[in-house]
Every structure is written in C-alpha cells, then in structure tokens.
Amino acid sequence: MRPFEYASPTTEAEAVDALNDHDGQTMVLAGGTDLLSLLQRDAVQTQRVVDIKKIDTLKSIEQVDDGVLIGATVTLDEALESPLLAGHDSLAQVIDGHRAIQIQSSGTLVGDLCQMPQCWYFRNGFGVLGRKDGESLAELGDNRYHAVFGNSGPAKFVCASRFAPSMVAWGAKVRVIGPGPEDEQFVPLEYFFVTPRLESQGVNVLKPGQLVTHIWLPTVADVKSGAYEVLESKGLDRPQAAAAVCLQTEGDFVRDARIVMGHVAPTPWIAHEAARALVGQRLDEDMAGNIGDIAVSKATPLSMNEYKVAMARAAVKRSLLRAVGKLDDALV
Numbered sequence: 196m197r198p199f200e201y202a203s204p205t206t207e208a209e210a211v212d213a214l215n216d217h218d219g220q221t222m223v224l225a226g227g228t229d230l231l232s233l234l235q236r237d238a239v240q241t242q243r244v245v246d247i248k249k250i251d252t253l254k255s256i257e258q259v260d261d262g263v264l265i266g267a268t269v270t271l272d273e274a275l276e277s278p279l280l281a282g283h284d285s286l287a288q289v290i291d292g293h294r295a296i297q298i299q300s301s302g303t304l305v306g307d308l309c310q311m312p313q314c315w316y317f318r319n320g321f322g323v324l325g326r327k328d329g330e331s332l333a334e335l336g337d338n339r340y341h342a343v344f345g346n347s348g349p350a351k352f353v354c355a356s357r358f359a360p361s362m363v364a365w366g367a368k369v370r371v372i373g374p375g376p377e378d379e380q381f382v383p384l385e386y387f388f389v390t391p392r393l394e395s396q397g398v399n400v401l402k403p404g405q406l407v408t409h410i411w412l413p414t415v416a417d418v419k420s421g422a423y424e425v426l427e428s429k430g431l432d433r434p435q436a437a438a439a440v441c442l443q444t445e446g447d448f449v450r451d452a453r454i455v456m457g458h459v460a461p462t463p464w465i466a467h468e469a470a471r472a473l474v475g476q477r478l479d480e481d482m483a484g485n486i487g488d489i490a491v492s493k494a495t496p497l498s499m500n501e502y503k504v505a506m507a508r509a510a511v512k513r514s515l516l517r518a519v520g521k522l523d524d525a526l527v
C-alpha cells in the first residue's frame with residue numbers, strides 16, 4: 196500500500212478543511228470496508244484519508260419536519276434498528292440481503308452510495324472506464340457483470356450501490372458540503388450518480404473537497420415499498436440485478452409508482468415507462484410480469500450478459516409483488 200496521511204476531524208468544518216488540502220487529492224473514510232481494499236490494491240491513490248467517524252453530527256438518525264436525516268456514519272445495523280426507518284420496508288429488505296454481520300456492523304449507508312464500481316477492470320487498475328491502450332476492456336473482454344442499460348458510451352460498469360435503487364424510489368436527497376467552508380446543498384439522489392464519458396468525471400457529482408454528510412429520506416404516508424435483489428449465493432454476495440419500488444395504492448389498484456433498477460447501468464436506472472404503465476392498473480402477478488417486460492424492453496446487453504436482462508425483469512416483478520405483500524403466494 197502506498198503511504199498516505201490520516202486525518203480524524205471532529206467537526207464537519209474540519210472535515211471540509213482536511214479534504215481541501217493537497218489540491219483535493221484526498222478521500223473520505225467511513226466504515227472503510229471498501230476503501231481500504233481499494234487502497235491496498237492501488238486501484239485508487241490518495242494523499243490523505245479523512246476519517247469522519249469522530250464527527251458527532253454524522254452519527255445519528257433524526258426526525259425532521261418532512262422526513263428523516265441519516266448521518267454519514269450510521270451503519271447498516273443502526274439503520275435497521277431505528278424506529279424512524281420502520282416504515283421504509285425496502286431499505287430493511289436490502290440490509291437483510293447483505294447476510295454479512297461484518298458489513299452490516301461497520302459499513303455505512305452513505306459509504307454504500309459513494310462506493311466505487313466493483314468492475315474487475317477498475318479494481319485491477321484500469322480506471323472506471325476500464326481502458327487499456329485506448330480500447331474498452333469490457334467491450335472486448337469478459338463483460339458478464341457489466342451494464343445492460345446506459346452502456347452506449349465508454350462507461351460499461353454498473354453502479355455498485357445496493358441502497359441507491361430503494362433510496363431513489365423514495366425520492367431521497369443527499370446533503371453535500373464543501374469545498375468552500377459555507378457550501379451546502381441537497382442533491383436529489385437520482386442526479387447524484389454520473390455516467391462518465393471521461394475518466395476524470397468519476398462516478399458521482401462530488402468534486403474534490405466535498406463530502407456527503409446526510410441522506411434525507413421523505414416520510415410519506417401510505418407508501419408501500421419493496422426491493423428484490425437477484426443474488427448468486429446465500430452468503431456474502433453482490434446482486435446481479437436488483438429493483439426497488441414505491442407505490443401508492445387504492446385497494447388493489449396503483450395510483451402512483453416509482454420503479455428503479457440496480458446493478459444494470461452505471462447509475463440507478465429509473466423505469467419511467469414501466470411506472471407509467473402501472474398507474475391505474477390492478478397489481479397482480481400477471482401485471483407485475485408485464486411491467487417487468489416493459490422495464491427491460493429497451494435493454495442493450497453486451498456480448499456476455501444477456502442473462503442479466505431476464506434477472507432485471509424478475510427483480511422488477513418480484514419487488515412489485517413484495518411491496519403489496521403478494522410475493523410469497525406468487526408462482527414467479
């Protein structure tokens with residue numbers, strides 16, 4: 196591992212200050228479950244790691260007027276235990292899917308949103324675009340885990356975040372501070388992720404000297420939510436495809452819908468057309484399957500990953516049925 200400085204600020208202002216040194220060649224450390232392995236592999240380089248775990252304002256989950264604020268060092272287990280998130284079923288379902296006490300007790304929700312791609316070309320030092328001698332390795336080589344949507348440009352990786360689909364479906368925002376001492380903005384999560392055309396663009400909108408301090412989740416009455424991840428193993432695993440939905444219903448009929456797929460594109464992939472088609476319909480197993488068909492109808496698989504399209508369809512269908520409590524009875 197290359198040497199780097201370590202900073203452990205105790206306030207948000209100190210964190211911004213510490214991130215701004217070295218021309219912003221610095222990185223945030225939360226639970227460290229992903230960042231440390233990236234540094235060990237030399238997949239990322241940094242002059243300084245800024246550990247945010249000692250900042251009190253980032254440690255809690257709080258009720259605010261129109262929602263819930265989740266601090267950047269709140270772990271997956273703390274989120275699962277919080278009564279303030281009890282109504283957000285899809286989040287609990289994704290935490291449950293991790294099946295790894297180490298990740299659940301140390302990993303943070305914000306760290307999950309900000310994590311770099313799992314793409315094996317990136318992890319082996321070829322950058323987020325996975326290029327060698329000007330050629331896309333994912334295009335020429337093994338692309339079985341790569342994108343089936345949003346892959347017409349140079350980025351072929353899939354967004355690694357497991358919570359992004361459910362958070363985007365909920366309409367979450369992230370509070371971003373820096374690089375200036377007074378700079379603060381709430382960014383809708385659906386605009387947080389980036390499909391880079393250039394290596395320097397990164398995978399989200401964060402610029403050097405910025406960090407996410409909180410996730411804001413709206414509390415909306417009468418919303419039914421569900422998530423479904425297609426996993427290969429019963430243990431520690433990453434989804435091949437996933438989906439999360441938020442629905443407003445009247446009896447068996449859907450009044451409003453948000454459907455977001457995960458692990459299929461460089462960003463969470465919102466299925467607008469499928470959601471529109473569901474409004475006004477009775478949600479049963481056949482309808483859920485039809486909506487799954489619509490959600491994947493414009494997929495553009497690469498040479499080795501057509502199988503992911505069927506998985507994404509199944510994830511949409513099952514997350515819809517899960518949201519309305521019909522998954523266990525379904526034939527799927």
Ligand SMILES: Cc1cc2nc3c(=O)[nH]c(=O)nc-3n(C[C@H](O)[C@H](O)[C@H](O)COP(=O)(O)OP(=O)(O)OC[C@H]3O[C@@H](n4cnc5c(N)ncnc54)[C@H](O)[C@@H]3O)c2cc1C
Binds near residue numbers: 222228302305308357
């Ligand atoms: C053995 C092992 C297995 C794993 N298995 C899985 C798995 O099966 N599925 C899965 O989804 N994940 C897995 N992970 C990945 C990881 O544990 C999770 O994504 C976790 O939620 C990341 O949270 P963290 O707090 O540890 O993030 P960190 O590792 O601290 O940070 C992750 C990234 O986010 C950035 N970051 C963190 N916080 C902020 C912030 N506040 N503002 C700006 N940037 C920030 C960091 O700079 C870094 O790039 C695994 C990790 C390990 C070590």
